[in-house]
Amino acid sequence: MCLPSGCPPDEPHGYNRFFIVVTRPDTVNESRTWMCLICGWIYDEATGDSDHGIAPGTAWADVPLNWTCPECGARKEDFEMVQI
Numbered sequence: 001m002c003l004p005s006g007c008p009p010d011e012p013h014g015y016n017r018f019f020i021v022v023t024r025p026d027t028v029n030e031s032r033t034w035m036c037l038i039c040g041w042i043y044d045e046a047t048g049d050s051d052h053g054i055a056p057g058t059a060w061a062d063v064p065l066n067w068t069c070p071e072c073g074a075r076k077e078d079f080e081m082v083q084i
């Protein structure tokens with residue numbers, strides 16, 4: 001760990017460390033989120049809905065049509081994609 005007070009601003013180690021953290025492909029989350037327009041419940045593709053058989057990483061398009069909002073029972077058509 002390189003503290004700001006312990007290294008020059010242009011010190012490569014500290015800079016690279018920051019660079020890696022913000023650009024690692026598996027931490028740049030491409031998953032999308034969908035919000036229930038009825039109750040505001042959020043479906044996150046990265047999280048899924050494991051309580052209802054939707055595995056983490058399940059794309060919204062792959063969520064079964066008979067799946068309903070865990071909170072209010074709304075159907076997929078009542079959800080809208082949101083940016084968080």
Ligand SMILES: [Zn+2]
Nearest residue numbers: 036039069072
């Ligand atoms: Zn809902």
